[in-house]
Amino acid sequence: MRGNVPATMKALVAYSAADYRFEQAFPVPECGPDDIIIKTEGCGICAGDLKCQHGAAMFWGDGSQPSWVEPPFVPGHEFLGRIAGLGDNVKGYELGERITVDQIAPCGECRFCSDGRYWMCQPHKMYGFFKDFCGGMAEYVRIQTKHAKIHRVPDAMALTDALLIEPYGCSKHCVDRAQIGSEDVVVISGAGTLGLGMITYARMRNPKTLVVLDMMDERLQKAKDFGADLVWNPGRENVVEKIMELTGGYGCDIYIEATGHPSSVTQGMQMIRKLGRFVEFSVFAQATTLDWSIIGDRKELDVLGAHLSPYCFPFVIENIANGNLKTEGVVSRLFSLEDWQEAFEYAAGKHGDFKVAFQF
Numbered sequence: 001m002r003g004n005v006p007a008t009m010k011a012l013v014a015y016s017a018a019d020y021r022f023e024q025a026f027p028v029p030e031c032g033p034d035d036i037i038i039k040t041e042g043c044g045i046c047a048g049d050l051k052c053q054h055g056a057a058m059f060w061g062d063g064s065q066p067s068w069v070e071p072p073f074v075p076g077h078e079f080l081g082r083i084a085g086l087g088d089n090v091k092g093y094e095l096g097e098r099i100t101v102d103q104i105a106p107c108g109e110c111r112f113c114s115d116g117r118y119w120m121c122q123p124h125k126m127y128g129f130f131k132d133f134c135g136g137m138a139e140y141v142r143i144q145t146k147h148a149k150i151h152r153v154p155d156a157m158a159l160t161d162a163l164l165i166e167p168y169g170c171s172k173h174c175v176d177r178a179q180i181g182s183e184d185v186v187v188i189s190g191a192g193t194l195g196l197g198m199i200t201y202a203r204m205r206n207p208k209t210l211v212v213l214d215m216m217d218e219r220l221q222k223a224k225d226f227g228a229d230l231v232w233n234p235g236r237e238n239v240v241e242k243i244m245e246l247t248g249g250y251g252c253d254i255y256i257e258a259t260g261h262p263s264s265v266t267q268g269m270q271m272i273r274k275l276g277r278f279v280e281f282s283v284f285a286q287a288t289t290l291d292w293s294i295i296g297d298r299k300e301l302d303v304l305g306a307h308l309s310p311y312c313f314p315f316v317i318e319n320i321a322n323g324n325l326k327t328e329g330v331v332s333r334l335f336s337l338e339d340w341q342e343a344f345e346y347a348a349g350k351h352g353d354f355k356v357a358f359q360f
Contacts, residue, residue: 001031003085003095005039011138012340015072017055022340026074029134029142036093036143036150037085043136044078044163044331044357045347047192047260048283052129053344056285059129070130077103077128078166078357079136080153090145100165102149104308105133118149119310137337139360151313154321160331161320163357164197168316168325169309171197174281177306178254180205185247187211188228189268190258191219193330193355194281196226198256200326203227204319207254209246213239213264218352226326234267243271250274257281262288269294269301277302334359 011026031037052059052069061067080100083093093099103126106113110122125147128135135141143150153162175198180186186207188198191214202210203226211230212223220231230246232239243252251273257264260282269290272278278301295301309316319325333356335343346356 001085001087003031003037003083005031005037005085005140009139010337011074011134012076012337013072014053014069014075017053017060020053020340022338026138028140031085031087031142032144033087033089034145035085035087036083036090036099036145038081038099038141038143039084040079040081040136040139040141040360041098042080042159042163042334042357042359043076044167044355045076045343046078046167048077049075049128050344050348051283051285058283068129070132073129073131074134074136074138074141075128076135076137076358077126078163079127079141080162080165081136081141081360084140087145093150098153098155099143100151100153100162100313101127101143102151102169102309102313103127103166104149105130105144105147106149108146117310119308137340137358139337149313151317153317157317157321159359160334161327163331163355164193164320164327165313165316166309167193167355168197168201168320169312170194170281170306172201172312172316173309174198174256174258174279174306175201175205176312177304178202178256178277178279180207180254182206183208184253185209185211185243186254186256187213187243187252187268187271188256188258189213189264190260190282191216191223191231192258192349195219195258196222196330196354197325198258199223199226199228204324211243211246211252213267216352219354222329222354234263240267240271247273251276253277254279260284262286266290272299272301274299275301277304279304279306281306329354331355331357333357
């Protein structure tokens with residue numbers, strides 16, 4: 001191995017849903033011949049990290065599904081850092097380079113990886129949920145180059161901007177799925193971090209009207225700053241009626257659901273026009289019930305999903321760097337890893353933050 005890394009590190013380690021521990025001397029992953037070890041610079045806290053820590057069945061399993069995660073693991077997939085160790089077979093990278101990776105750790109062999117759709121890799125291993133792919137809530141991260149999409153991060157990019165590369169990549173993929181045109185009335189429901197990434201990128205696609213919905217006025221103001229034409233609070237206004245008034249009774253052309261709340265789904269199905277396009281991005285904590293005949297018999301909708309951030313990082317990195325994608329104020333608070341419990345509390349949005357992260 002080229003470089004020098006210590007034997008142990010500070011890390012947050014998940015042993016079970018009920019057992020997350022801050023470790024002062026957790027073993028640094030061994031650098032194999034095809035691996036890169038990075039010294040972590042920062043790691044964002046995602047809603048998925050919170051749901052995993054809260055024991056959501058989609059991660060830890062229940063009576064109807066097996067566990068997906070493989071403990072003990074280090075959480076965190078929104079990370080970046082500088083190369084501290086290089087395996088003997090690794091070419092094209094230098095010690096000290098600043099890099100990040102896609103969340104997915106593709107196998108490279110399944111039918112999806114083989115035809116270029118690596119983000120839907122059948123084994124579906126991800127950084128931050130598996131013991132062999134520990135994430136960024138630690139001082140060092142091992143990147144297996146055979147199972148990673150690696151991207152260089154400009155040295156001049158501020159940490160608070162660089163921490164948005166992964167979430168904004170997901171936002172871009174979702175908006176790309178919507179295929180926004182210049183005559184479209186677009187509704188984005190949800191103005192958290194991912195919603196803001198969608199808003200600033202959707203603005204670049206130049207829709208006729210960009211409407212943003214959220215229950216929090218502070219988020220609506222940020223949405224306006226990031227490019228929304230109209231911002232409405234569904235808790236105070238009948239947003240379905242307002243969309244119908246705006247569109248002459250037809251409804252919006254595109255509805256992007258980014259809240260993960262069932263009421264946002266039913267609201268979207270009501271306000272979208274016939275032959276419209278509904279894009280679902282969120283992970284839901286509870287089941288959603290609606291009249292399924294709306295999709296087919298009543299409106300003949302295109303209903304699309306969006307997962308992860310395939311092929312999006314280069315665009316996002318370039319356009320954060322040049323200012324086309326707005327980032328100001330999204331990462332609002334940085335914590336040390338020792339304060340992980342407080343950081344998770346702030347990440348849940350209880351204090352009005354969009355995105356909080358660990359800084360190393």
